[in-house]
Amino acid sequence: MQAFNTQVNYQNPSIEGYYGEFGGAYIPEMLFKNVETLKAEYLKIMQDPAFIAEVDALLKDYVGRPTPLFFAERLSKEIGANIYLKREDLCHTGAHKINNTIGQIVLAKRLGKTKIIAETGAGQHGVATATVCALKGMECVVYMGEKDIERQAPNVARMKMLGATVVPATSGSKTLKDATNEAIRAWINEPNETHYIIGSVVGPHPYPDMVARFQSVISKEMRLQLKEKLGNELPTHVVACVGGGSNAAGAFYHFLNEPTVALVAVEAAGHGVHSGLSAATTQLGTHGILHGSKSIVMQTNDGQVVEPHSISAGLDYPGIGPLHAFLYESKRGTFLSATDEEALASAFHISQIEGIIPALETAHAFSVLPKLGLKPTDVVVVCLSGRGDKDLATYMEHL
Amino acid sequence: MARLENLFKAQSKRVLNVYCTAGYPDLNSTLQIMESLQENGANIIELGMPYSDPLADGEVIQRSSLHALSNGMTLQVLFEQLQEMRKTIHIPVVLMGYMNPILQFGFEAFCARAKEVGVDGLILPDLPLYEFENIYGKTIKDNGLDFIFLVTPETPEERLRKLDSLSSGFLYAVSSSATTGKDKDFTQVAIYLERLQQMNLKNPILVGFGIKDKQSFDAVNEFTNGAIIGSAYINALSKGEDVGVITKEFLNEVLGN
Structure with missing residues (x-):
């Protein structure tokens, strides 16, 4: 089994999203269209001067x-x-979580999406997502492990005050890993109108590269x-x-x-x-x-x-x-x-x-x-x- | 393996593939359930290899997977259970699961073991096309295993034809973009299935996701070669009664016997 990508430019994964042998997009076919659209569009959108200006202005005056x-x-x-x-x-x-959510919410608007989903562990990414959804008038659903909801009550309250719906992830170990599973499943079930804002440099390509660029x-x-x-x-x-x-x-x-x-x-x-x-x-x-x-x-x-x-x-x-x-x-x-x-x-x-x-x-x-x-x-x-x-x-x- | 090919040669309509989770409800119920499915009219058995993070599955199958894992199910145990299966199981058996446990087992070792115990094909929803073509596909084919890709209503035609050309055994048509175990609006599904039917694909088509009873089974058979039932059967098994009795009742209802 050969390695996928022998390039050493750490800033640019291969076209299929590999850093060396790590990365790729191991996703079920039900997510293919969403991920493919994102993959085809994200660099184009992120390099558009009007997009850059909009994000930079928000980073300066809002963040x-x-x-x-x-x-x-x-x-x-x-x-x-x-x-x-x-x-x-x-x-x-x-x-720092908001650097990424600002970028992704503007990108989601460009993709014509009307609803945002996100996963959160401690609630920081959930709050950063709920914040930008309020700012941009987008519906926001945050998946959070049932155990984390108990442990992080103030952040749950912040998300709710910002108008987000917090959905408990009750499967598996009921923490971040399972909140991420639930968010991905929700995306599978409503692919057309929804954009999934992942909070870290994880997930299928292009998320790791996209989040790294926003951060x-x-x-x-x-x-x-x-x-x-x-x-x-x-x-x-x-x-x-x-x-x-x-x-x-x-x-x-x-x-x-x-x-x-x-x-x-x-x-x-x-x-x-x-x-x-x-x-x-x-x-x-x-x-x-x-x-x-x-x-x-x-x-x-x-x-x-x-x-x-x-x-x-x-x-x-x-x-x-x-x-x-x-x-x-x-x-x-x-x-x-x-x-x-x-x-x-x-x-x-x-x-x-x-x-x-x-x-x-x-x-x-x-x-x-x-x-x-x-x-x-x-x-x-x-x-x-x-x-x-x-x-x-x-x-x-x-x- | 010729079992899937021979099945569809002999029967082009109302092929019923039933999913069950290995090691559920009891660690050692795997083979008993398979025998019961065969006896009561299932044409194909799709045996789920439990995984802690099954992204494409809904909560019913995930719950059964976690249950099977806590029963002690592993790939090692599963292959031991299946070692003698071809003494009693004569219908096609496909393994369904996720890449991570297989990579830990060793992909080549996994395919070799699957072949050895008499498995006919694999359904691995998170093995992407690119990785299939560049790394894993050859090992699967070298071991004589069929590989079944999923297609959805959102899969573009060109890609769908490619997935069809790389699949063998059958093609798994997901009835809508959803995880398993969700209810579906069948008028939309019918439009999609009719489109698939008109594409003259190489492989027979089985429809999965949302098939739960005689009515939904009959409905999709109008356009395809048959269907896959998963969550509804797992739900029935979860009632905890005798698996032989449950399986007989369940399949009699679906098949209208």
């Missing part, structure tokens, strides 16, 4: 971009390197901001947390083909990588197919997908985007992990030395900084993907 690149002075001193924080937590709705604004701004601040647009390291991997894809994107920039992805180790309660997909997974693409998947020897564990619902996913699987296997990316305990400690520490309460997901990224062996001349950008308000209930248990 609040560009987000600041902040020099974290006390953290830098402590770590012994120059640490910059890309403040995605300051985006409207509190995380790539993060690294586009980083380069400009580093150039302005330091006269050099290339850092030595970019660090981001990875569940499915959308903020990491966005933070890495414009550095993917810059070999001097180390790309550090941080997975959630839960109770410890080998504890049996973990979400460190690259460490525990094997090649497989999940939600329509070939990637690295946490599964049993018999090929049944297993339920991961992480304290942060946003990293609690048994797969990883195909781009990240390729970065991992080609060793272009460095994949590390942080446990629940380490992430919690980092969340409190960053709050107290920088005055920024990060999301639990983001806190994982901070946990690896002392382990990178950084030098005083190193310039490190941490993607501060979201703010910690949604995690207050967890944080309050540890005050």
Whole structure:
């Protein structure tokens, strides 16, 4: 069995959506027309100057971009390197997720769709989707695992207040994996009028590439901001947390083909990588197919997908985007992990030395900084993907 | 394998393919159910290989799959159960399932085992055309297995003809773009099936999704070679009575015996 794509330009998967041997569109025929239409149109639409202008204007005036690149002075001193924080937590709705939903809602309008469906785990992507649907007057249905609905009541309330319908996913393990299954099934059952806004760089081609491109604004701004601040647009390291991997894809994107920039992805180790309660997909997974693409998947020897564990619902996913699987296997990316305990400690520490309460997901990224062996001349950008308000209930248990 | 080909040569109308989930309702009920289906008039058995994330299936089949998995069903166990099946099962048997468990088993090993136990064909809804043509199709054909593609009312004509040309055994016409187990508006379905009928395709056509009783079975037989029943039969089995009795009652109703 031959590899599919031997190209090394990480920014462009093959025509069939492969990064190396990862990617593709493993979907039932019932989804073929939708996915094919999207595949045929997405690059054309995304390169249309009028589309770019509309999205850029919304990112500026509605989302609040560009987000600041902040020099974290006390953290830098402590770590012994120059640490910059890309403040995605300051985006409207509190995380990077809206970069993608803004792009996809404008794209859905261009495709003539009238209804939006989405999946959500912690509810951040659900809120970002409900927000843009309200903005654009589109019907919005969000699929969310029954267990997550119980765990994330404030985000469920936000989605409802924004006018979205939240549908509990009651199948399987009743979490993000199953919410994604339910959303895909809903798309199969109503293909013509509906666009499915996937929240991460996962799913069948062209979603991983499309979402990466919408999130790539993060690294586009980083380069400009580093150039302005330091006269050099290339850092030595970019660090981001990875569940499915959308903020990491966005933070890495414009550095993917810059070999001097180390790309550090941080997975959630839960109770410890080998504890049996973990979400460190690259460490525990094997090649497989999940939600329509070939990637690295946490599964049993018999090929049944297993339920991961992480304290942060946003990293609690048994797969990883195909781009990240390729970065991992080609060793272009460095994949590390942080446990629940380490992430919690980092969340409190960053709050107290920088005055920024990060999301639990983001806190994982901070946990690896002392382990990178950084030098005083190193310039490190941490993607501060979201703010910690949604995690207050967890944080309050540890005050 | 010639079983599917021979079946359609001998019978061009009212071919009934019944789906059941391997290892459901009990781990060891697989063969008993297959024998009962054969005895009561099913022409083809579509044996579902349970998967944790069956995207193309509705909740009835997903529930039966999870149940079968918790009973301990795996591909290894399934092939052991099927080792002797050709001593009693003489009608065509096709395996239906998803790519991930098969990749873990090893695609080549899977096809070889399927051939060895006497399986006739495969239905793998998430194996796309591109990957079929470039990687997996050859292994399937080398093992003498039929491969059955799905087509839907949204499948463009050119693609439909291509899927037909690559399929053998039969072509699986999904009655509308939907997951299994949903009710359908049959006037729309009839228009679609009539169009398929007029295309003079290479393969016989069996209609699936939404066929649940005599009325719906009769309705689609006007235009096609037969139908596939899945969720309705799983629902009947889920009542927990004797599988022999349930199967007999169920098939008698559908076939009008």
